[in-house]
Amino acid sequence: MTEQEFLKNYNSSDYEKPSVAVDIALFTIRDNQLQVLLKKRNTHPFVNMLALPATFVGMDETLDECAQRALYQKTGLQNIYLEQLYTWGEIDRDPRMRIISVSYYALVPDSQIQLSESEQEAKFYPVDEIKTLAFDHEKIIAYGRERIRNKINYTDIAFSLVPEEFTLPQLQKIYEILLNQKLYKANFRKKIADKIQPTEKMLSGNKHRPSRIYKKK
Amino acid sequence: MTEQEFLKNYNSSDYEKPSVAVDIALFTIRDNQLQVLLKKRNTHPFVNMLALPATFVGMDETLDECAQRALYQKTGLQNIYLEQLYTWGEIDRDPRMRIISVSYYALVPDSQIQLSESEQEAKFYPVDEIKTLAFDHEKIIAYGRERIRNKINYTDIAFSLVPEEFTLPQLQKIYEILLNQKLYKANFRKKIADKIQPTEKMLSGNKHRPSRIYKKK
DNA sequence: ATACTAAGTAGTAATTTAATACTAACTTAA
DNA sequence: TTAAGTTAGTATTAAATTACTACTTAGTAT
Numbered sequence: 001m002t003e004q005e006f007l008k009n010y011n012s013s014d015y016e017k018p019s020v021a022v023d024i025a026l027f028t029i030r031d032n033q034l035q036v037l038l039k040k041r042n043t044h045p046f047v048n049m050l051a052l053p054a055t056f057v058g059m060d061e062t063l064d065e066c067a068q069r070a071l072y073q074k075t076g077l078q079n080i081y082l083e084q085l086y087t088w089g090e091i092d093r094d095p096r097m098r099i100i101s102v103s104y105y106a107l108v109p110d111s112q113i114q115l116s117e118s119e120q121e122a123k124f125y126p127v128d129e130i131k132t133l134a135f136d137h138e139k140i141i142a143y144g145r146e147r148i149r150n151k152i153n154y155t156d157i158a159f160s161l162v163p164e165e166f167t168l169p170q171l172q173k174i175y176e177i178l179l180n181q182k183l184y185k186a187n188f189r190k191k192i193a194d195k196i197q198p199t200e201k202m203l204s205g206n207k208h209r210p211s212r213i214y215k216k217k
Numbered sequence: 218m219t220e221q222e223f224l225k226n227y228n229s230s231d232y233e234k235p236s237v238a239v240d241i242a243l244f245t246i247r248d249n250q251l252q253v254l255l256k257k258r259n260t261h262p263f264v265n266m267l268a269l270p271a272t273f274v275g276m277d278e279t280l281d282e283c284a285q286r287a288l289y290q291k292t293g294l295q296n297i298y299l300e301q302l303y304t305w306g307e308i309d310r311d312p313r314m315r316i317i318s319v320s321y322y323a324l325v326p327d328s329q330i331q332l333s334e335s336e337q338e339a340k341f342y343p344v345d346e347i348k349t350l351a352f353d354h355e356k357i358i359a360y361g362r363e364r365i366r367n368k369i370n371y372t373d374i375a376f377s378l379v380p381e382e383f384t385l386p387q388l389q390k391i392y393e394i395l396l397n398q399k400l401y402k403a404n405f406r407k408k409i410a411d412k413i414q415p416t417e418k419m420l421s422g423n424k425h426r427p428s429r430i431y432k433k434k
Numbered sequence: 435a436t437a438c439t440a441a442g443t444a445g446t447a448a449t450t451t452a453a454t455a456c457t458a459a460c461t462t463a464a
Numbered sequence: 465t466t467a468a469g470t471t472a473g474t475a476t477t478a479a480a481t482t483a484c485t486a487c488t489t490a491g492t493a494t
Contacts, residue, residue, distance in 0.1 A: 016276050017234040020317055059233050059315055063306030087304040087319050089280030098276055100237055102304050102317075150371070169472070186474070187451060208471035209459035386441070403443070404482060424492040425440035 018089075018098040020057045022066045023137065025085070025103065025144045026075065028124060029161050029174055030110045035124040036141055037075065038133070045095045046134030052141075053122065054101070067104040076116055081107040081160035085144050093136050101135075105144040107160035152178050156195060159216050167203050167211035168196075235306075235315040237274045239283045240354065242302070242320065242361045243292065245341060246378050246394055247327045252341040253358055254292065255350070262312045263351030269358075270339065271318070284321040293333055298324040298377035302361050310353050318352075322361035324377035369395050373412060376433050384420050384428040385413075 026037040038050040053074040057066045063084065072078055085103040093099065115122060127141060151157050158174050172188050196214045204210035243254040255267040270291040274283045280301065289295055302320040310316065332339060344358060369375050375391050389405050413431045421427035 015236070015273065017236055018274065018276065019232070019234055020237060056232065057235065057306070057317070059235065060308065062308055063304060063317070066306075084303060086301060087280060089274070089283075089319070091277065091279055100274070100280070100319075102306070154367070167472090184452065185472085186453095186476095189473085190450090204460065206471075207461040207469080209461095209473080211472055384441090401483065402441085403445095403484095406442085407481090419491095421491065423440075424438075426442075426490040426492095428441055 018100045021054050021099050021101050022057055022063060022070055023052045023054045023088075023101050023103045023135075023140055024067060024070055024074075024082075025052055025105045025141050026071065026077075026108060027105060027127075027144065027148070027161075028108050028110045028113060029177055030124060031126075032173065032177060033126040033128065034145065034177055035126050036130070036144075037122055038125050038130075039074070039122040041134055049132070049134040050125070050130075050137075051134035052103075052137045057102070063102050067102075067106075071106055074122060076114070077106075077108060077112070080112070081157060083147075085140065085147060088136055088140070090136065101140075103140045103144070105147065107148075107157060109161055109163045111163045148178055149180075156216070159195075165199065165201070165213050165215055167213055168192075169211055171196075171214075235317045238271050238316050238318050239274055239280065239287055240269045240271045240305075240318050240320045240352075240357055241284060241287055241291075241299075242269055242322045242358050243288065243294075243325060244322060244344075244361065244365070244378075245325050245327045245330060246391055247341060248343075249390065249394060250343040250345065251362065251394055252343050253347070253361075254339055255342050255347075256291075256339040258351055266349070266351040267342070267347075267354075268351035269320075269354045274319070280319050284319075284323075288323055291339060293331070294323075294325060294329070297329070298374060300364075302357065302364060305353055305357070307353065318357075320357045320361070322364065324365075324374060326378055326380045328380045365395055366397075373433070376412075382416065382418070382430050382432055384430055385409075386428055388413075388431075 024037075028035055028037075037053065039053060041047055041049055041051050053070055055066065055070040055073070057063060061069065064082070067082055067084070068078075071080070071082065082104055083106075085105050088101045088103060091098060093101070113124075127145060130138065130141065132138070133141075148157065152175065158171065158178065161174050162171055168189060171192070172183060172185065175188065176183055195217055197217045199213045199215055201213040202210040203213055241254075245252055245254075254270060256270060258264055258266055258268050270287055272283065272287040272290070274280060278286065281299070284299055284301075285295075288297070288299065299321055300323075302322050305318045305320060308315060310318070330341075344362060347355065347358065349355070350358075365374065369392065375388065375395065378391050379388055385406060388409070389400055389402065392405065393400055412434055414434045416430045416432055418430040419427040420430055
């Protein structure tokens, strides 16, 4: 049998298949807290409960494309940090049917968020104050938070949570919130020194010495 | 509409679905090299090329269960370190049809490997010597290797690659191979001191001073 | 016995992290 | 207009970790 013949005879609908969905945990830091985007469900199952934005995977899109599409449709956001997290395959995680969920997490600076009218239902909630969510979405958020906490030490993902121009106290605060610990100012600055470049601008207006504004190198 | 009614009316076969498979990268360290289990394919597509062990996900098993089953069926191994790696969703990664692959990686001590007759076709190949593989399996292996390299620094996964009883030179060699760098003996020992416990046994037979045998604490 | 080899330990220099304290530059209120 | 309050930013030092060298130890081989 040649490869041609083989492929022609292959019938992919011979076996029952699970559905595949993408769930997205969009994180930001607002009011000095890690927050995540949630929306109240208006259909069964878990009607009226908060859930992560989600969508089914189309046959004509990759998983990354699907995640980007979902994020864009639900928030209007494009070109923000987006990374696959974990794939959840418990049999009864959705009471309708077998759904395998590929979860993603995304990071966006608070300043960049502009939810339009139609997206008003979706809101950010402080991760620490979240109680029960639909499906296994609490686990997804916890897993995402853990991933961020690990990756912040050996990648630049923290910069995805500040605007293009930022001060060092702002950046340090991001690290402190994600790591959940206080850092030493001088040491922090030494550590990130090679990743940033100063601008001529200063941020004043507070009742204390203004801080210099930096950009990512 | 109540939840009961909703679920009854819900028809999950309304939409076309991708297939979902699990691919497994089983790593070991043999001959001072990181090696991975591969098997020559005997069907289309990619016939006669080397590929990772894989299986389709059954409707009655979770992803983790599926991975465990695949591993057991292909190698007879049970109760070894197994962790989900990444889910691959390129549209044309399989020419037969849309297949989403949830990849796992597993770690086993070389000493524990006993491939039976029927599994003879599957063999370990040094990761550094692998050329072209079927599907996107090279990417999976590279991703797995990277995950291990990161996780070895903040978890105990290295112990999954040595037998229950091991010497410190053996353990250090595992770290050096995975990190691809030489480590300092004294420092290494300080670092892992709280994770190990000495036994009374020594490993001799080499033409030099014998080394003490340790266990994981 | 002596040489050879890797195991294991000691010690020290260099670097990083922990901690404290200071000076600088703004706002506010006396 | 001056002093107090506040945070920005720098300096300094102690403690801990990592980098590196060198030694002692306990086997095997000749």
